[in-house]
Amino acid sequence: xxxxxxxxxxxxxxxxxxxxxxxxxxxxxxxxxxxxxxxxxxxxxxxxxxxxxxxxxxxxxxxxxxxxxxxxxxxxxxxxxxxxxxxxxxxxxxxxxxxxxxxxxxxxxxxxxxxxxxxxxxxxxxxxxxxxxxxxxxxxxxxxxxxxxxxxxxxxxxxxxxxxxxxxxxxxxxxxxxxxxxxxxxxxxxxxxxxxxxxxxxxxxxxxxxxxxxxxxxxxxxxxxxxxxxxxxxxxxxxxx
Amino acid sequence: xxxxxxxxxxxxxxxxxxxxxxxxxxxxxxxxxxxxxxxxxxxxxxxxxxxxxxxxxxxxxxxxxxxxxxxxxxxxxxxxxxxxxxxxxxxxxxxxxxxxxxxxxxxxxxxxxxxxxxxxxxxxxxxxxxxxxxxxxxxxxxxxxxxxxxxxxxxxxxxxxxxxxxxxxxxxxxxxxxxxxxxxxxxxxxxxxxxxxxxxxxxxxxxxxxxxxxxxxxxxxxxxxxxxxxxxxxxxxxxxxxxxxx
Numbered sequence: 001x002x003x004x005x006x007x008x009x010x011x012x013x014x015x016x017x018x019x020x021x022x023x024x025x026x027x028x029x030x031x032x033x034x035x036x037x038x039x040x041x042x043x044x045x046x047x048x049x050x051x052x053x054x055x056x057x058x059x060x061x062x063x064x065x066x067x068x069x070x071x072x073x074x075x076x077x078x079x080x081x082x083x084x085x086x087x088x089x090x091x092x093x094x095x096x097x098x099x100x101x102x103x104x105x106x107x108x109x110x111x112x113x114x115x116x117x118x119x120x121x122x123x124x125x126x127x128x129x130x131x132x133x134x135x136x137x138x139x140x141x142x143x144x145x146x147x148x149x150x151x152x153x154x155x156x157x158x159x160x161x162x163x164x165x166x167x168x169x170x171x172x173x174x175x176x177x178x179x180x181x182x183x184x185x186x187x188x189x190x191x192x193x194x195x196x197x198x199x200x201x202x203x204x205x206x207x208x209x210x211x212x213x214x215x216x217x218x219x220x221x222x223x224x225x226x227x228x229x230x231x232x233x234x235x236x237x238x239x240x241x
Numbered sequence: 242x243x244x245x246x247x248x249x250x251x252x253x254x255x256x257x258x259x260x261x262x263x264x265x266x267x268x269x270x271x272x273x274x275x276x277x278x279x280x281x282x283x284x285x286x287x288x289x290x291x292x293x294x295x296x297x298x299x300x301x302x303x304x305x306x307x308x309x310x311x312x313x314x315x316x317x318x319x320x321x322x323x324x325x326x327x328x329x330x331x332x333x334x335x336x337x338x339x340x341x342x343x344x345x346x347x348x349x350x351x352x353x354x355x356x357x358x359x360x361x362x363x364x365x366x367x368x369x370x371x372x373x374x375x376x377x378x379x380x381x382x383x384x385x386x387x388x389x390x391x392x393x394x395x396x397x398x399x400x401x402x403x404x405x406x407x408x409x410x411x412x413x414x415x416x417x418x419x420x421x422x423x424x425x426x427x428x429x430x431x432x433x434x435x436x437x438x439x440x441x442x443x444x445x446x447x448x449x450x451x452x453x454x455x456x457x458x459x460x461x462x463x464x465x466x467x468x469x470x471x472x473x474x475x476x477x478x479x480x481x482x483x484x485x486x487x
Contacts, residue, residue: 035278066391074383074467081468092293095472101386101393103304110353116306118391124470164424171428192429192486195282197421236429 036240037193038181042174044166044232047204050154050225053134056097057084057141058123058148066101066118073120076145081124083144087137089126098123123148129157135220154203154225163199166232170197174236182240190239197234204229279485281437282425286418286480288410294398294471297378300341301328301385302367302392310345310362317364320389324368327388331381333370342367367392373401379466398471406476411441414480422484434485444477 059076063069084094100121106114128134131154138149156162182189204227303320307313328338344365350358372378375398382393400406426433 066386070383070386070467077468081470091470092291092473094470095398096396096469099299099382099393099396099467099469101391103391108353111351111355112353113350122467125472167421167424168428171425175429191280192431193278193280195425195429195431195486197284197425199285234425 035193036187037237038178038187038189038240039194039235039237040174040177040181042170042172042177042234042236044169044171044173044234046162046166046169046230047227048156048159048162048230050156050228051129051131052155052157053128053131053152053223053225054125054155055128055138055152056123056125056148056150057146058098058121058150059145060148061120062104062117064115064117066103066120069118069120070101073122076147077122079144080141080146083140084124084126084137087133087140088130089128089137093127093129095125096122097125121148131223131225134223134225138221138223139219152223154228156201156228156230159201159230162230163232166199166230167197167234170232170234171236174234178236178238182238188241190241192236193239194237195234197232199230199232202229202231203227279437280431280487281483282422282431282433282486283481283483284418284421284425286414286416286421286482288413288415288417288478288480290406290410290413290476292400292403292406292474292476294400294474295373295375296401297372297375297396297398297469297471298369299372299382299396300367300369300392300394301390302342302365302394303389304392305364306348306361308359308361310347310364313362313364314345317366321366323388324385324390327384328368328370328381331377331384332374333372333381337371337373339369340367341369365392375469375471378469378471382467382469396469398474400474403476407443407478410443410476410478411480414441414478415439415482418480418482422482426484426486431486434487437483437485438481439483440481442479442481444479 057080059073059080061069061073061076063072081094098121100119102119103116104119106117108114128137142149178189301324303317303324305313305317305320307316325338342365345362347360347362350361352358372381386393422433
C-alpha cells in the first residue's frame with residue numbers, strides 16, 4: 001500500500017511535466033516551423049496642384065407662357081455656350097446635364113392660387129482645363145445669362161506620376177517601419193511575403209504649400225484650385241529570421 | 242484498504258488525461274507550420290476610356306389643367322398628339338417612344354383667405370424618348386415645346402454600344418495593374434512570378450471628366466434651337482491582379 005502510492009505520484013508528476021514542456025517545444029518548431037511574420041502598413045502622400053476644374057452652369061428662366069420661358073432660356077443659354085467657346089472650351093468639355101421644362105403654381109399675397117408660370121432650366125457641366133481662366137469664365141457666363149451655378153470641383157487629369165511617387169514613398173515608409181520594429185524586437189527581417197497596395201485621393205487645404213492654384217485677376221470671380229492629395233497605402237509582410 | 246482501491250484508479254486517470262493533453266499539444270504545435278505559404282503581390286489597376294455619346298433619352302410631357310376633367314383631357318390629347326406627330330416627323334421610331342406617365346387627378350383651389358373655391362383637374366401625358374441623331378436634339382426640343390410639351394425632364398446621354406470601349410478599358414486596367422506590380426517588385430527587390438488571380442469590375446459610366454480630349458464633337462446647336470451638348474462619357478474598369486513573387 002504505502003509503497004505503491006509514491007510510485008503513482010511520481011508517474012503523475014512526470015506526465016504533468018511532459019505536458020508542460022510539450023507546448024513550448026512544439027511552438028519552436030522542431031519539424032515543420034510555424035512562420036514568424038511582421039506586417040506593416042506604409043503610407044505615401046503626394047500633393048498635386050489640380051489642372052482641371054468641373055462646374056455646373058445653368059440658365060433658369062420663368063414666364064407666364066412656356067414659349068416665352070423657352071425663348072428666353074434658349075437665347076441666354078446660347079450666349080453662355082458661345083461665351084464658353086470664345087474662352088477656349090471645346091465640345092468635349094461641355095455636356096448638358098439638365099434640360100427641364102415644368103409648370104409652377106403662382107400664389108398671391110394671401111396664399112391664394114393664381115396663374116401658372118412655366119420654368120425652363122438648361123444646365124451644362126463643363127471641364128475647364130486652363131485654370132487661370134476659371135475666374136474669367138465664371139464672370140463671363142454670369143454676364144451672358146447664367147444664373148444657376150453650382151458644384152465646383154478640382155481634379156488632376158493625369159495622376160499616374162503622382163501615384164507612382166506616392167507608391168514609392170509608401171513602400172519606403174513600410175520598409176523603415178519594418179526595420180525599426182525588427183530592430184527593437186531583436187529579430188532580423190527576411191524576405192517579403194505579401195505586398196498589397198491601395199490608393200485614393202482627397203482634397204488638400206488651399207492654405208498649404210506652394211499654392212499655385214488658379215487665383216484669378218480681381219475683376220473676375222476669385223477662385224483657388226488649392227491642392228489634391230494622392231494617397232497610397234502599402235501593406236508589407238516580412239518573414240522574420 | 243478500501244480506501245486504496247479508489248485511490249489507484251484515480252491516479253491512473255489523472256496520468257492518462259495529462260498524457261493525452263501533452264500528445265494533443267504536440268500535434269497542435271506541429272500543425273502550425275504546414276507547407277510554406279505562397280508569397281504574393283496584389284495590385285489594383287484602373288482603365289478609363291472616354292466615349293462620345295451617340296444617344297440621348299429624355300421625358301417629354303404635356304400637362305393641362307381645367308375645372309372640367311373632360312376639357313383638361315381633350316386639351317391634353319390634342320397637344321400630346323401634336324407632340325407625337327412631331328416626334329414621328331423627326332424620324333424617331335415607335336420603338337423609341339414609350340408612355341412613361343398618364344395621370345388624371347384633381348387639385349383643390351384655395352382663395353385669398355384660405356377658403357376652398359373648387360376643384361381643378363390635371364392631366365399629364367409623358368413619353369420617354371430615345372434620340373439617336375444628337376445633331377437634331379436641340380431642334381427636337383424646341384419644336385416639341387412649340388407643339389405643346391410643357392413638362393420636360395431627365396435628359397441623359399449614353400453610348401448605344403459600349404463593348405469596344407469596355408474591351409479597351411479592361412486592357413488598360415490590366416496594363417496599369419501590371420505596371421504597378423513591376424514598379425513595386427523593383428522597389429522591394431522581389432521578382433514577379435505567375436499571375437495567381439485576376440478579377441475585373443466595371444464601374445458605372447460617369448459623365449465627362451475628360452481626362453484626355455479625344456473623340457468626336459458634341460452636338461452643340463446653332464442659334465434658334467435649345468443649346469444641347471452631349472459632351473463625353475467615361476467608362477471605368479478596375480482590374481485586381483495577384484502575382485506570385487520570388
